[in-house]
Amino acid sequence: MSARVQTAPFDLAAELAGFGAGAGAVVTFTGLVRDDTGRMAALEIEHYPGMTERALAEYGQAAAARFALIDWRIVHRHGRIGTGQPIMMVATAARHRRAAFEGADYLMDWLKSRAPFWKREIAHDGAARWVAAKTGDEDALARW
């Protein structure tokens, strides 16, 4: 049960070593930097040091309580991340698959709209643009 914020890439296999001992199901989600425009070189991700780690831990603990998770892990990167590279991951472990899937889905909805990260798209020509929040992300939270 842990949440980390880091600039370095993460190794999914290493993150899952020993994860969820005693569980019947482990679900992982990995977010990648996607280029929708064909012009994007990277994302720059800013965060709120101090608050980010606290918020991620709170959301992890809330998911664990709600879905009876045996284990959970959140790793979110910040700084400059090239297209195609992993930005973040969540992993959940539960006795049964539905709780593991729902726990991961819940965590992703909270991360999208409540964790203090901001993305800026950096184009190949150096132009930069802040990514606007999607109203659908906010709506997704209402499901829970």
Added chain:
Amino acid sequence: MEILYFAALRERVGHPRETVTSDARTPRDLVAELAARSDGHAAAFADMAALRCAVDQQLTDLDAPLGQPREVAFFPPMTGG
């Protein structure tokens, strides 16, 4: 108290933090005081619907009682994940 700005707000204000003295009773009152500090501040706070706030690193409603925090942060809607 320390005021922190992130992302587009930080760019508009022109710096990431500043120390202010205020008797504001809510974050919304504090915003009104901060917005008067410069054109950049005014631009940063132009869209209140797209403003998010954390008081002592907890997300807070703009109309919640402010108390006497050490740190108040303002930023646009988050885009993590």
